[in-house]
Amino acid sequence: xxxxxxxxxxxxxxxxxxxxxxxxxxxxxxxxxxxxxxxxxxxxxxxxxxxxxxxxxxxxxxxxxxxxxxxxxxxxxxxxxxxxxxxxxxxxxxxxxxxxxxxxxxxxxxxxxxxxxxxxxxxxxxxxxxxxxxxxxxxxxxxxxxxxxxxxxxxxxxxxxxxxxxxxxxxxxxxxxxxxxxxxxxxxxxxxxxxxxxxxxxxxxxxxxxxxxxxxxxxxxxxxxxxxxxxxxxxxxxxxxxxxxxxxxxxxxxxxxxxxxxxxxxxxxxxxxxxxxxxxxxxxxxxxxxxxxxxxxxxxxxxxxxxxxxxxxxxxxxxxxxxxxxxxxxxxxxxxxxxxxxxxxxxxxxxxxxxxxxxxxxxxxxxxxxxxxxxxxxxxxxxxxxxxxxxxxxxxxxxxxxxxxxxxxxxxxxxxxxxxxxxxxxxxxxxxxxxxxxxxxxxxxxxx
Amino acid sequence: xxxxxxxxxxxxxxxxxxxxxxxxxxxxxxxxxxxxxxxxxxxxxxxxxxxxxxxxxxxxxxxxxxxxxxxxxxxxxxxxxxxxxxxxxxxxxxxxxxxxxxxxxxxxx
Numbered sequence: 294x295x296x297x298x299x300x301x302x303x304x305x306x307x308x309x310x311x312x313x314x315x316x317x318x319x320x321x322x323x324x325x326x327x328x329x330x331x332x333x334x335x336x337x338x339x340x341x342x343x344x345x346x347x348x349x350x351x352x353x354x355x356x357x358x359x360x361x362x363x364x365x366x367x368x369x370x371x372x373x374x375x376x377x378x379x380x381x382x383x384x385x386x387x388x389x390x391x392x393x394x395x396x397x398x399x400x401x402x403x404x405x406x407x408x409x410x411x412x413x414x415x416x417x418x419x420x421x422x423x424x425x426x427x428x429x430x431x432x433x434x435x436x437x438x439x440x441x442x443x444x445x446x447x448x449x450x451x452x453x454x455x456x457x458x459x460x461x462x463x464x465x466x467x468x469x470x471x472x473x474x475x476x477x478x479x480x481x482x483x484x485x486x487x488x489x490x491x492x493x494x495x496x497x498x499x500x501x502x503x504x505x506x507x508x509x510x511x512x513x514x515x516x517x518x519x520x521x522x523x524x525x526x527x528x529x530x531x532x533x534x535x536x537x538x539x540x541x542x543x544x545x546x547x548x549x550x551x552x553x554x555x556x557x558x559x560x561x562x563x564x565x566x567x568x569x570x571x572x573x574x575x576x577x578x579x580x581x582x583x584x585x586x587x588x589x590x591x592x593x594x595x596x597x598x599x600x601x602x603x604x605x606x607x608x609x610x611x612x613x614x615x616x617x618x619x620x621x622x623x624x625x626x627x628x629x630x631x632x633x634x635x636x637x638x639x640x641x642x643x644x645x646x647x648x649x650x651x652x653x654x655x656x657x658x659x660x661x662x663x664x665x666x667x668x669x670x671x672x673x674x675x676x677x678x679x680x681x682x683x684x685x686x687x688x689x690x691x692x693x694x695x696x697x698x699x700x701x702x703x704x705x706x707x708x709x710x711x712x713x714x715x716x717x718x719x720x721x722x723x724x725x726x727x728x729x730x731x732x733x734x735x736x737x738x739x740x741x
Numbered sequence: 742x743x744x745x746x747x748x749x750x751x752x753x754x755x756x757x758x759x760x761x762x763x764x765x766x767x768x769x770x771x772x773x774x775x776x777x778x779x780x781x782x783x784x785x786x787x788x789x790x791x792x793x794x795x796x797x798x799x800x801x802x803x804x805x806x807x808x809x810x811x812x813x814x815x816x817x818x819x820x821x822x823x824x825x826x827x828x829x830x831x832x833x834x835x836x837x838x839x840x841x842x843x844x845x846x847x848x849x850x
Contacts, residue, residue, distance in 0.1 A: 426758050426759065510753065516747070553751060553766065556764070556766045556805050557751065557752075557753040557764060557766060558753075559805070560753065560755075560762070560766075560807060560809050561753055561755045561764070562755030562756065562757060562762065563755070563764075563809055564760070564762060564811050565800060565811075566802055566809055578802065579802060579804075581804065581805065582804045582805070595804065613822050614822075616822075616824060618824075652817065652818075653824075654817070654825075656825075658826065662826045662827070663826065663827050663832040663833075663836075664791065664792060664832070664835075664836045665791025665792045666791055679826060681824040681825075681826075682824065683822065683824050720822045721758075
C-alpha cells in the first residue's frame with residue numbers, strides 16, 4: 294500500500310460542472326484517482342426536498358451520467374473514483390453506481406459508501422446548541438430543519454478507500470478532504486504529521502473548484518488572457534509521500550496554471566489565511582509560495598498546520614420562506630427613469646394588496662444591481678428592472694412576478710421581455726458538534 | 742497619476758455566509774508595497790459601503806504579494822436568503838479593482 298507518488302485529478306468542481314475535462318483526465322492524464330466535488334452548501338437540503346416530493350433520487354441527478362463517462366477508463370486502468378455525489382442518499386447512489394457498472398459490463402465492481410454525515414437525529418436532541426452565524430439557539434430553526442450534515446474528514450474517505458472498492462461515494466465531506474483522503478490512504482500519513490497534512494490540505498483546496506485553478510474564472514481580456522478558454526482543462530496534483538505538491542494540467546487542454554491562477558484559488562472563500570479550519574487540520578497559508586517548475590506546472594510549498602479541532606462543523610439547512618422575483622427591460626430615451634417608475638409602481642401595488650415582505654428591493658440590471666448605487670455613473674442605453682421580495686407567504690412571493698408582468702399594460706411605456714420566478718428559500722446556518730457524536734461507517738455495495 | 746487597483750493587481754471574490762472575501766494579488770513587489778500603503782481597510786470600506794455594512798478586515802500574505810479582505814455584513818443578509826441578484830457577491834472582485842489610488846495626491850482629487 295505504501296506508495297511514493299500519487300496523481301489526483303479533478304472531475305468536477307460543482308454539481309453543474311462541465312463533462313469533457315474528466316474524460317480527458319481519465320483517458321490521457323495517467324492519474325491514479327479522480328475526485329468529483331459536487332455538493333454546494335444547500336445541495337443536500339435541495340436533494341432531500343426533491344426526494345420528499347418524489348421528483349429526485351436524493352443523490353446528485355448527474356451521478357449516472359458522470360460515472361458512465363469515466364468508469365470504462367477507470368475500471369480498465371484501476372483509477373479510483375471519489376465523489377460526494379451521494380448527497381442525501383449515499384446508499385442509493387452506491388446502488389446506482391453499481392447499476393451503471395453493470396450496464397457497462399464492468400466485472401466485479403464494488404462501491405464503498407461512507408455513512409454518518411447525516412446528523413439530524415443527533416441535533417433534534419440538542420436544541421441548546423448555538424448557531425455560529427447568529428448566536429441564537431438551534432431550537433429557533435429546529436422546527437423548520439430540512440437537513441443537517443457534518444463535514445466529515447479525510448480519515449473517513451481513506452477508510453473507505455482501504456476497502457479496495459473502485460469507487461467511493463459520500464455525502465457531506467469537507468471539500469479539501471475529498472482530496473486529502475486518497476493521499477492519507479496512499480501514504481499512510483498520521484494525524485500528527487502536520488507538515489504533510491498542511492501540504493495535502495493546501496493541495497485539496499487548490500483542486501476543489503476544478504477549473505478555477507487552471508484559468509477558469511480568471512480571464513480579463515487584454516489584461517489576463519487565458520489560452521483556449523473554451524477547452525479549459527481541469528487540474529491534477531502530483532503528490533509525493535514526503536508531502537511535495539505540484540499542480541498541473543494536461544498539455545493539450547486549454548487554460549493556464551501559474552502563480553497567479555494558484556494565488557487566486559488559494560484565497561478563494563478564505564477568511565483568516567492563517568487559520569483555515571478543515572476536519573483534518575487548521576491550515577496556515579502565510580508561508581505558502583508558488584514556483585513555476587515547467588510550463589503549467591506549479592510547485593506548492595511552505596504550508597503549515599496546527600492540529601485538527603475536536604469538533605465537526607455541521608451545516609443545517611432549513612426553510613425560510615419564499616423568494617419571488619420579476620424582471621422587465623427598458624431601452625432608449627429615458628429608459629432609467631421609466632424603469633425606476635415601474636419599480637415604484639410595483640412596490641406600491643404590492644403594498645396596496647396587503648402583501649408583507651421581510652425584504653423587498655428594486656434593482657436596475659445594467660446600472661446598480663451588482664455593486665449598488667454610485668454617483669457619477671453614466672446612464673446605460675438599456676436597463677432591466679428586477680424586483681425581488683422575500684416573504685413567509687408564497688402568495689406574496691408569487692405576486693412580485695405577476696405585478697412586474699402587469700407592467701406591460703399598466704406601467705410606463707416600452708417595457709419588454711418579462712421573466713418571473715418563485716422559489717422556496719433554503720437557508721443554511723451551522724453548529725459545531727463533538728466528534729464522538731458523529732460515528733461514521735462504510736458500507737460496501739456490489740453489482741450482484 | 743491616478744491609478745486603479747486593477748493597474749497593479751488582480752482579484753477574486755468568494756463568500757462565507759453573510760460575509761464576502763476579496764483577494765487582491767499584486768503583479769509585482771512595488772505594486773504590493775503601494776497597495777499596502779493605500780488600499781487600507783478604510784478605503785475598501787468606503788468603496789463597499791453601498792453593498793455592505795462592514796467592518797472590513799485586511800490580512801497580508803507577503804510571500805504571495807497578496808492581501809485578503811474580509812467584508813462583513815453584506816446588505817440583504819446571507820447568501821442562502823438574500824434577495825440580491827449576485828447572491829454570492831462574486832462580482833465584487835471587479836468593485837475592488839475599480840478603487841482609485843491617488844499616490845501622494847489628496848484623496849478628494
